[in-house]
Amino acid sequence: MADAPKHPIKGPAIFLAQFASDVAPFDTLENIAGWAAGLGYKGIQLPVDPRFIDIDTAATSKDYCDELAGVCAAQGVEITELSTHIQGQLVAVHPAYAPQFDGFAPAQFAGKPQEQAAWATDQVIKAGQASRHLGLDVAVGFSGALAWPYVYPWPQRPAGLVEEAFAELARRWMPILDAHDAVGVDYAFELHPGEDLMDGASFERFLAQVKGHKRANILYDPSHFVLQQLDYLAFIDLYHDRIRAFHVKDAEFNPTGRQGVYSGFETWENRAGRFRSLGDGQVDFSAIFSKLTQYGFDRWAVLEWECALKSPAQGAAEGAPFIARHIIEPTPFAFDDFASGSTDLEQIRKMLGVKA
Template sequence: METLAASGVQLTELSTHLQGQLVAVHPAYDAAFDGFAPDSVRGNPVARQSWAVEQLLFAAKASANLGVKAHATFSGALAWPYIYPWPQRPPGLIETAFEELAKRWRPILDAFDAAGVDLCFELHPGEDLHDGVTFDRFLESVDGHKRCNILFDPSHFVLQQLDYLTFLDIYHSRVKMLHVKDAEFRPTGRQGVYGGYQPWVQRAGRFRSLGDGQVDFHSIFSELAQYGFDGWAVLEWECCLKSSEQGAREGAPFIKRHIIEIAERAFDDFAKSGADEEANRRMLGLAARKESKHAG
């Protein structure tokens, strides 16, 4: 940390997105996700999961050692192949999936609690935790664990057409991390949310550089200020059109312009007259009524 400070750099967060993904992998994705793991555990789902859990436990200690108070990750997924109810899901399938997911994550959450670090799930497609409903289900399964929190990234909500401002109204107490990433959703007569297996450039929903998409960052930063969010505003760039260099040059000042300096006092403090119970009663007409009663 001294080395970073000497260079004018401050560590904002650690991330275990890939390791978190491997905590829970449906067999349909075994081959695709094997590349996230070291050679020694590839082709062995049980060993791969154990490795992933171990990495999360290490990350809890590392975060504490580095003075980082929140950690970013993915939940992984057991139920994602069944997100659309066709063929019909048998009764209890989703409940069993979330029970198992909670069983795998509970020891990890406890480790982060012992380290004094919030574990923040990025609600993301491909994960069992991808919206408010699934987060609620998981939170209930881990008994409302205080370290079970959210990394808020509005771009993912644009692509699934979720009201991200109302989301903040509901979940602000659990939002401990923020990724500032833009996106746009422009459905056509040929494709919508599912995207038709198109590449990113041709999808109706796609990520954009900051300021080029549809996310209402003015309202987001206002809500975060209203609810007292004190974490970092982290620039995340995943644009299918603009270069990363241009995105970085434009993104940092974009965020700086949106950060709100919290007011130290109310704008109308000048009109305060101080607390006076008798004056309040007179303004409400209660003092006069009391006097009239005594007079009678």
């Protein structure tokens, strides 16, 4: 039996990407931090968004990062991680998707995928440096994708296509991972359909290509595994030593005679697999929090709100107490310690029937 962890999971926290806008209270760091604190959140996962953080300044100035942390502290929250999901996506984009991702980069790079990738790489590296200035040891985001259009092998994939795709993905990420290593910050990839890192097998393939890089880690989000019909509890058993971040996000999978896992042509509301607000889906969060606690995970539990039915306002309001209810205070002793007694080697040998 594993030793009990010393600290509970931190939380509740909330990922701000789905709430950021140009309308108050979602338009500035001070305003959105105050909004989150007012709902009972203790932490905010901050997207690298110019409304909230100047990443160029944050990468070079600890004083500036101290100011950001001070703004958050004054509102009653702290920054849990910096998110470069948007930028990480652009590190590797298949040409089929390039037009759709044009808006993810500055306008001057529109239609220029190589320039977009270079900009994105620089942004992700700077987010690692800013994380260190903020006193954080993990950043989160997406991997991008080169092989995703070929995920279902029809027509048959040419031999070596997947291998070369992951080799190229590794070539693009190695400088980023090395830069993160230089400042002592992990990068936790959110395993997500649409990214080449979408499940345990694809993560292992990537990890082999980056030679087991210690900074290549996982943002655990069970909702994506429900939609893939992957065992999200066994996943923790397999990869707990690489899980550095946690999105608390619910989902449900209701296959019918008309559709199953591949139902992406339908609207989110009408898909067999769809995201739900916390408690409205099928994810067994009691089991997840128990298993993460068992393995000593003591980082932040961060709500990511995405729901096909419920409003973001209601989802956010319900999320903080939901997470708080699931956080486990680890026990410092075994429940049957009361029945223990003092023993010595001689007594133990007698109990075993072994002669002295």
